[in-house]
Amino acid sequence: MSHGFFITGTDTGVGKTLVACGLMHGLRRQGLSVLGMKPVAAGRENGRWEDVDAMMAAASVPAPREWVCPCALEEPIAPHIAAMHEGRHIGIDAILAAYSHLARFADAVVVEGVGGFLVPLNERETAADLAVRLALPVILVVGLRLGCLNHALLTADAVRSRRLRLAGWVANQIAPSFDAQEENIDALLQRLDAPFLGRIPFLDALRPELIAPMLRIPDPFEWNPAPSAKP
Ligand SMILES: Nc1ncnc2c1ncn2[C@@H]1O[C@H](COP(=O)(O)OP(=O)(O)OP(=O)(O)O)[C@@H](O)[C@H]1O
């Protein structure tokens, strides 16, 4: 598939959307055309799916909403359960089809996962299976809070055990204070063995264009090598 990144996190609510949109702005600054995708969004608030709106706003080119989010669900609960409540089924094939449409219209597509890496999408498959089928390098957003070391290391293991590449990780300060924050970041620097893309402080103004300069933007062409020619 084309050039892109799959954004996962140590949990739900750790800053995946913020980092995904920051990354999109960073890629745009490098002169690339960029689209975002939130393939599965669970939870409509005030008639809107905020993540989908944010990914569309951060894009450099327009794209139909049904490509950006082929599976928008009403309830803010685990996606496969939300889908079941609506008599729907989250299918990876439909998401891949939407992704391949997006990939034709931009140099890079940033895909935000849903919840944490192993969140179920249906009775058999998880967000990790989606990342594998998309074959995208993964970026891990670590929400800095107690427990994040375990969650970050488990997620990195789960990424690598599927032979996906961990293109980097971001430390995101999701609370005004966190005891031993520096030591926690150091612990991950020593153990994650993946590029550290930056840290985002706890902020009042969460504009993605302000996040981009805080991140080392990975090169999508380096991380998504062209498939080798068949003999
Ligand atoms: N660095 C930060 N400073 C202050 N607030 C933050 C920061 N990062 C994230 N938040 C807030 O935390 C909440 C969760 O962030 P975000 O929506 O990006 O997480 P997510 O991982 O995408 O969540 P979801 O799993 O629902 O998609 C949001 O309200 C966001 O504004």
Ligand SMILES: [Mg+2]
């Ligand atoms: Mg999100």
